[in-house]
Amino acid sequence: MIKFALSLSRKRNLNNIHMKSRILIIGACGQIGTELTTALRSRFGADKVVASDIREGDEGMMNAGHFEILDATDYAAVEDVIFRYKVDTVYLMAAMLSAIAERFPAKAWDLNMNSLFHVLNLAKDGKIKKVFWPSSIAVFGKTTPNENTPQMTVMEPSTVYGISKQTGERWCEYYYNKYGVDVRSIRYPGLISYTTEPGGGTTDYAVDIYHRALKHGHYRCFLKEGTTLPMMYMDDAIRATIGIMDVDLEDIKIRSSYNLAGVSYAPEEVTMSIQKHLPDFSITYEPDFRQEIADTWPKSIDDSQARKDWGWAHKFDLDAITKIMIENLRPRYT
Numbered sequence: 001m002i003k004f005a006l007s008l009s010r011k012r013n014l015n016n017i018h019m020k021s022r023i024l025i026i027g028a029c030g031q032i033g034t035e036l037t038t039a040l041r042s043r044f045g046a047d048k049v050v051a052s053d054i055r056e057g058d059e060g061m062m063n064a065g066h067f068e069i070l071d072a073t074d075y076a077a078v079e080d081v082i083f084r085y086k087v088d089t090v091y092l093m094a095a096m097l098s099a100i101a102e103r104f105p106a107k108a109w110d111l112n113m114n115s116l117f118h119v120l121n122l123a124k125d126g127k128i129k130k131v132f133w134p135s136s137i138a139v140f141g142k143t144t145p146n147e148n149t150p151q152m153t154v155m156e157p158s159t160v161y162g163i164s165k166q167t168g169e170r171w172c173e174y175y176y177n178k179y180g181v182d183v184r185s186i187r188y189p190g191l192i193s194y195t196t197e198p199g200g201g202t203t204d205y206a207v208d209i210y211h212r213a214l215k216h217g218h219y220r221c222f223l224k225e226g227t228t229l230p231m232m233y234m235d236d237a238i239r240a241t242i243g244i245m246d247v248d249l250e251d252i253k254i255r256s257s258y259n260l261a262g263v264s265y266a267p268e269e270v271t272m273s274i275q276k277h278l279p280d281f282s283i284t285y286e287p288d289f290r291q292e293i294a295d296t297w298p299k300s301i302d303d304s305q306a307r308k309d310w311g312w313a314h315k316f317d318l319d320a321i322t323k324i325m326i327e328n329l330r331p332r333y334t
């Protein structure tokens, strides 16, 4: 009887969903969230998108559409925003990244896992229809083959962040298999962008280096020479994020998370690319604890499954990224 009543209420919720059509971005002021919000607002119209974060964003974020202060770990608050705005799709972008999570393991676990459970449970209960949740190359570890890392392989992450992402992947797949939750995910490589600076990641050197090059002409790198990591320009990442949400349900064959590749490079290669624009730019290497994290991550990623299933293809190579970064950051430092 209880079961019947529950399934009736779930059905009613699902019916309501047809009248709902807004998108909620949780973590809209972060590195990815900022650009994702802009892209979704321009694609669907400002009224269809609700940006939210634990803190206020810049003027562009606050004035261009709906914005809510929202703590991703507060189930009732997330549910309330979903209800008030008639949200049917959630992009859960709030997370604590790899380097900072090593300093606050319990906090990172709480944020990275509980926010995911809240959103998955809201989908399971029929209150939202579709979920995007980001995973990362951090799900891999020292025992993973690190060149052309396959979609399915050994995964023994050794960082707090990696453990949370790998666990999250397992739960996403579980919620899809058990409850039919339409959750889609990508394992992002290091992301390069100029709009918002990243915070607390290991791949962040590859953004910071452009700022320092323009400001000081020199960069002290916290990773050593030869540390090749998979990277991607933000526009590619946003295209992938919206792309995977666009395709038909049946086309998504992987419900944990898809490997995604752009370009792979080491600090000395970015240096050479920057020197094509700023010939006097120099770099020195002072590896810290983040070197240990980077050493456990793949050098390059095999993303053939994403290419096959939903037509993924990256566009930006290292020199194209450097040109865009220098052109857009230069006015800030001159």
Ligand code: SER
Binding pocket: 097, 098, 099, 135, 136, 137, 138, 161, 188, 189, 190, 191, 200, 201, 202, 203, 204
């Ligand atoms: N860019 C992230 C980090 O360095 C990896 O997903 O933490």
